[in-house]
Amino acid sequence: MDDDTTEPKVGVRADVVVFNRGVRPTPWFFDSYSERLYLMIEPGRLLWENPKLPAFWPADLGAITVPNKDVILPLGEAMGLDPRAGGQWATTGTVMLWIVTRLFPDAHVDVAGFSFLDDPGQTSWHHAYGDPSPVGNEHAIGLEARLVRPWIEFGRIDYHR
Known part of the structure; x- marks a missing residue:
């Protein structure tokens, strides 16, 4: 990471963790x-x-923290939602995809773990660690699937099952 005492660093990789404040770490x-x-999203x-x-x-x-007005609200609009009025917004993973595809339009993006793409009606998440948890009422994962699928179909992101 850069600081005031050294020349700026340039590289080809950045490790970024996008998470919601309600994460079970x-x-x-x-x-x-x-x-x-670490970028914390706080749509709630x-x-x-x-x-x-x-x-x-x-x-x-x-x-x-990721600014809601610059990320959560336009992403919600792209999904056909108004997070301020309806209390629904994208999952953390879709927020991450939205950020990376807008900030780095020419970057190669490989992703995995978006189970809603294959099962937009699912009612629980099966995480890589810990017990499953319910899909919260704040998520409209069918709308997310409809938004993300074309990114895969047109090659904007590579999705690995």
């Missing part, structure tokens, strides 16, 4: 955290969420 969620950029803050940092957050990490 795995034991290794913050492993090597000083080598990654449009309606009700507490602005305090989660208790599990390392004290020396700081906080970078």
Whole structure:
């Protein structure tokens, strides 16, 4: 990471963790955290969420939140939703795809783990760690599938099942 005492660094890789403040962190969620950029999305803050940092957050990490007006609201509109009015918004994974495809339009994007693409009616998530959890009422994953599928079909992203 750059600082004021050295020349800016340029590379070909960035490790970025996009997560929601309600994440159930795995034991290794913050492993090597000083080598990654953590972006917290807070769409619920449009309606009700507490602005305090989660208790599990390392004290020396700081906080970078993704601005709702620049990401959550336009993404919601692209899905046919108004997150401010209906209390529904995209999942964290789709938010991540939206950010990367807009900030880096020429980047090669490989993704996996978007189960709603194959099962937009699913009612629970089966995570790589821990017990399954219900798909929250705040997510309209059928609309997300409709938004993301063309990105795969037209080669904007490569999806690995």
